[in-house]
Amino acid sequence: MAGIREIDKALFPIKNISSVIQLFKNQLEDACEPDLALLSIVAGAVENSLTCRSNAGLQVCEPVEPTSLPVLELHTIEALYSKFQTIMKSAVEPNKGFKSYATRELVKKVSDVVWNSLTRSYYKDRAHLQSLYSYLTGSKLDCFGVAFAVVAGCQALGYSDVHLALSEDHAWVVFGERGTETAEVTWHGKGNEDKRGQEIGKGVSARSWLYVNNKPVICTRHMEVAALVSAINPSLNATHDAFEVALLQQELLWLLYDLGHLKKYPMAIGNLGDLEEIAPKEGRIACSILFEEAISSARTYYNNQHVYPYTYQGGYFYRNKMYKEAFESWANASDVIRLYNYSRDDEEIYKEFLEIANELIPHIMKVESSGFSANTILKKPECFANLLRFYDGICQWEEGSATPVLHIGWAKPLVNTISKFDAEVRAQVDIVCGRPEDGVSKRANGGYFNNNNYEKENGTSDTDLLSSFSSKTLKDDQSTSNFHPSIEAL
């Protein structure tokens, strides 16, 4: 990068949100390519000034103009910007004239520069550790922040082929002439040896949700800006957000949305949906539409291998007491996870399904069986059907996995939930097993072939346990032979 442009310097000193928006607009619309270091430093500085105890001051703030910010001086940003340039250029040979492509050694070297300059030990999951502002002022970064810093460092060194690759819970880089080389550049989770420098997901991790079946979000420079904006964290403390930071994030996400840079980024669309649910913008589409757009983006560009678009939508329906719709979203989320093998790196999504199964669904059953709900879901066979599909997906997720998913803690809420549906409602649910395209296939001994690993290995299966049923009648003679053993035992 050639340093901060005059047109951007002219916006300083920055005193309000619209100046920050204008800076991002300048960078996204006319810069040859947006300067990741500049934008991450500015976004991080704004976030830090409004959320970190030091100067956010927790005294009751006098009602200020909602878009005013603590003044951001140009010299502050310039100092941090040139510090980043110096760190990178003193450690790694710049790519004069953008001529060559990055190599694995180069990427590893940039990752080492970031890695070795971090504070020895600090609480890695703390908020506000995602930006270059945090890196340059506090020598602290979270897992995402390290990956982002490596990509920003490679940009500063003139390697325009190095890009951010994102799964739902991990980040790495792609590089090389065809952008098909991959490399780990950060750590993942707790107590796992980092694999920095190695290629992505060759081993058992290939089937884990963590690597989304090799359907990660591969960012352009503009999508890398969307990632840094998505990673803005407005939290002031466990219960409150700094509304100016949330407002800035929402405005920036709409700017990126309007420019088309969220099209292939389901989680960023989901983030915008969450912000819109809290503070809907005049004249903008409803948050429910955004959650649908995130789902269709994942279906269109990522072969429907992502879970979060459905749990974003399910969470929205749940918060708005649309329980029938929530069951459908969660069953769709479960249809995604069923094709993966559960591995130790998948804790985040395990916790997501655990919370849905053992907190959210039991809460819904309690409310719905309190007798005051006229139009109760307990009378709806499609709700029972979607519940079974939800549980069956988790059962299938476990099948063929080295690590078990279910334990007795899952069974109690499951039994409790299923028993809330009367027999005549359950009898209206039809479980038609077998590959939808070629009807039903039978196992030699008259039951149904349900080697679920077959599906995971070959992308098809002779029998999808419950997963391909129409929601009308459950033929009792078949009903038990197709349930996952843990359900059959109930």
Ligand SMILES: FC(F)(F)Cc1cc2c(N3CCN(c4nnc(C(F)(F)F)s4)CC3)ncnc2s1
């Ligand atoms: F880079 C990593 F390692 F951090 C992986 C990424 C995470 C993530 C994200 N998240 C994670 C999921 N996330 C969710 N918030 N609510 C969720 C749901 F459970 F409601 F679906 S999922 C918050 C935003 N939003 C944009 N981009 C990314 S890239």
